[in-house]
Amino acid sequence: xxxxxxxxRKRIPKGSFAIPSKAPGSGSYPINDISHAKNALARSSGKPxxxxxxxxxxxxxxxxxxSGGK
Numbered sequence: 368x369x370x371x372x373x374x375x376r377k378r379i380p381k382g383s384f385a386i387p388s389k390a391p392g393s394g395s396y397p398i399n400d401i402s403h404a405k406n407a408l409a410r411s412s413g414k415p416x417x418x419x420x421x422x423x424x425x426x427x428x429x430x431x432x433x434s435g436g437k
Contacts, residue, residue, distance in 0.1 A: 371397060379389050385423035386416060404428050 376397060381387040384397035385407050391405070394416070396407035404424045411420035425432045 371399075371403065383427075384421040385411070396423075398424055398427055401428055403430070404431060 376391045378395055379391060379399050382389045382401040383397060385398050386394065389395035391397075393397055396411060396416075398404040398407050402437035404427065407420050411417045
């Protein structure tokens with residue numbers, strides 16, 4: 368996964384977060400690339416925001432739905 372520093376995270380457009388209303392803060396799940404999208408799916412698993420994160424990730428990366436995120 369590409370390193371995402373605090374400065375880089377602040378420059379990511381809000382549309383590249385699974386939960387844009389929290390962006391770029393904690394719990395916003397960056398999905399700016401496929402590696403971070405897979406990580407967002409894993410980290411949100413079992414949490415209340417899991418469905419929201421899945422919708423955002425699968426909308427941006429439909430291939431992850433078919434491959435199961437692998």
